[in-house]
Amino acid sequence: MKKNLLIICMLIAFSFVNKINAQVRVNLNVNIGNQPCWGPTGYDHAEYYYLPDIECYYNVPRHRFVYMDDGRWIFSASLPPMYSSYDLSRGYKVVMNEPQPYLHFDQDRDRYSRYRNYQERQEVIHESNDERYRRHWDDKRYGYEKWNRGGDHRDGEHHDRD
Numbered sequence: 001m002k003k004n005l006l007i008i009c010m011l012i013a014f015s016f017v018n019k020i021n022a023q024v025r026v027n028l029n030v031n032i033g034n035q036p037c038w039g040p041t042g043y044d045h046a047e048y049y050y051l052p053d054i055e056c057y058y059n060v061p062r063h064r065f066v067y068m069d070d071g072r073w074i075f076s077a078s079l080p081p082m083y084s085s086y087d088l089s090r091g092y093k094v095v096m097n098e099p100q101p102y103l104h105f106d107q108d109r110d111r112y113s114r115y116r117n118y119q120e121r122q123e124v125i126h127e128s129n130d131e132r133y134r135r136h137w138d139d140k141r142y143g144y145e146k147w148n149r150g151g152d153h154r155d156g157e158h159h160d161r162d
Contacts, residue, residue, distance in 0.1 A: 034060050037126035038088040040095065041133065048101050050094040050108050052115040054083045057102050058093075066102050073102055089126070092118040 035046055036058070048066075049058040056079070057066040064075045079086055092115040094108075101108060125133045 034063075035125060036060070036063070036088075037124070039125050040093045040122040041125055041128045041130060042123075043095050044132075045097060046095045047098065048096040050096055050101065050112060051088075051091055052094065052109075052112045053091045053117065054080065054086055055105075055109055056080060056083070057096075068102075068105070089124045090121065092122060 035043070039046065039049060039060070046060045048060060050056075051058065055067070058064070059066055059075070062075070064077060065079055067074055067076070067080045069080065074080075078084070079088075094112050094115065096108075
């Protein structure tokens with residue numbers, strides 16, 4: 001009786017673990033289509049990019065730039081106004097897979113300062129021939145120009161730095 005109960009418990013646990021693994025695999029694969037065409041290649045999953053040149057973050061799932069303005073975190077569909085002409089495809093991007101990395105901004109600024117004005121180019125998604133990116137991007141709909149526009153389109157979401 002004890003053996004049967006143990007076997008049943010093991011089967012239930014094994015089934016539960018398999019379901020969790022399947023959900024994790026799906027979540028990781030889906031994120032490729034959310035990454036912007038100017039994002040770096042080589043990552044199946046990215047929550048945020050840190051852009052050392054302009055000391056700004058980009059939230060991949062929400063398609064929002066996150067930057068400090070007058071002591072508050074701004075979430076915006078576009079770059080900060082002073083960087084509206086910044087070339088997103090040319091600047092270095094650090095992939096960060098943690099919630100709210102901007103809360104550690106001072107450490108990120110110090111840690112990744114060596115990538116400011118970095119001379120070696122990262123391959124970006126819209127330049128890649130890798131099929132896993134190509135099947136998610138239609139260059140006419142999600143082209144480079146869409147992501148490199150300027151303007152101040154704040155969405156009203158503000159967070160104090162402290």
